[in-house]
Amino acid sequence: MKLGFHISIAGGFKYVCTRAKQTASETIQVFSRNPRSWKYKDIDDEDSAIFKKQIIDYGIGPVFVHLPYLNNLGSGNDILYERSIASLMEDLKRAEKLNAEYLITHSGSNLDIKSGIKKMIEAIIKALSHINNNVLILVENTAGSGNEFGYNFEQLGEIIKGVNSKRIGIVFDTAHAFASGYELRTEKGVNETIKSLEKFIGLEHIYLIHFNDSLAKLGSKMDRHWHIGKGEIGKGMEFIINHPAFKHHPFIMETPRTGIKEDLLNMATARKMIRNS
Numbered sequence: 001m002k003l004g005f006h007i008s009i010a011g012g013f014k015y016v017c018t019r020a021k022q023t024a025s026e027t028i029q030v031f032s033r034n035p036r037s038w039k040y041k042d043i044d045d046e047d048s049a050i051f052k053k054q055i056i057d058y059g060i061g062p063v064f065v066h067l068p069y070l071n072n073l074g075s076g077n078d079i080l081y082e083r084s085i086a087s088l089m090e091d092l093k094r095a096e097k098l099n100a101e102y103l104i105t106h107s108g109s110n111l112d113i114k115s116g117i118k119k120m121i122e123a124i125i126k127a128l129s130h131i132n133n134n135v136l137i138l139v140e141n142t143a144g145s146g147n148e149f150g151y152n153f154e155q156l157g158e159i160i161k162g163v164n165s166k167r168i169g170i171v172f173d174t175a176h177a178f179a180s181g182y183e184l185r186t187e188k189g190v191n192e193t194i195k196s197l198e199k200f201i202g203l204e205h206i207y208l209i210h211f212n213d214s215l216a217k218l219g220s221k222m223d224r225h226w227h228i229g230k231g232e233i234g235k236g237m238e239f240i241i242n243h244p245a246f247k248h249h250p251f252i253m254e255t256p257r258t259g260i261k262e263d264l265l266n267m268a269t270a271r272k273m274i275r276n277s
Contacts, residue, residue, distance in 0.1 A: 074108025074116030107150020121162035173210035
């Protein structure tokens with residue numbers, strides 16, 4: 001099991017691994033560009049070369065790239081939909097340039113959930129057919145805010161089956177799952193949630209755990225990450241990280257931070273939770 005954080009790319013990718021080591025990260029997640037803008041610059045060749053060398057030298061991996069927030073692969077707006085597909089294809093190429101194995105996208109949103117899921121399946125199929133590399137697309141479960149879909153495992157399973165590719169998988173976000181209504185505070189709740197993951201998605205399709213506590217209450221549909229063990233999930237975080245189904249999965253934390261202090265505290269808390277068995 002490897003633990004890590006989402007790491008800032010401020011100043012360039014050449015600084016990412018240093019930041020990762022400061023937080024004791026063994027695996028990392030990054031954006032390949034500004035997550036709140038459609039505009040982007042090409043990744044500098046020298047910058048990516050330094051990053052790729054450091055990843056090897058520091059023994060960090062796997063590397064996950066997260067798609068910008070503006071994308072909506074299930075949108076009913078044709079302009080936004082096509083723009084999102086183009087963005088997905090661009091980031092598949094950018095992830096390859098960074099030697100990242102995975103590209104994460106949030107599930108989309110649509111007033112008509114059935115239509116949104118269908119459009120997302122078609123968008124991913126199109127992107128994979130146009131960008132033929134080894135990067136896997138991972139769809140992240142949502143909290144179910146607003147018109148979001150992908151907040152239950154049945155919907156995520158539908159996407160996996162619809163895309164029907166070896167290059168598709170799932171990110172299981174604990175805070176999102178809890179906010180969408182999955183009980184994670186108790187060992188029984190965690191066991192039942194993981195049984196549901198197995199039933200509707202298949203554990204072989206889970207490639208990453210977003211290990212986040214939740215400031216929002218169970219079933220609130222609110223996306224509010226919080227410090228490990230300090231939120232509404234609390235003790236349940238220990239049951240999650242020690243579940244045998246996730247024994248060999250990477251865990252990425254996306255907890256609040258004002259500096260390195262919070263990251264180090266969350267890392268220490270997570271490591272302390274792991275039982276030696």
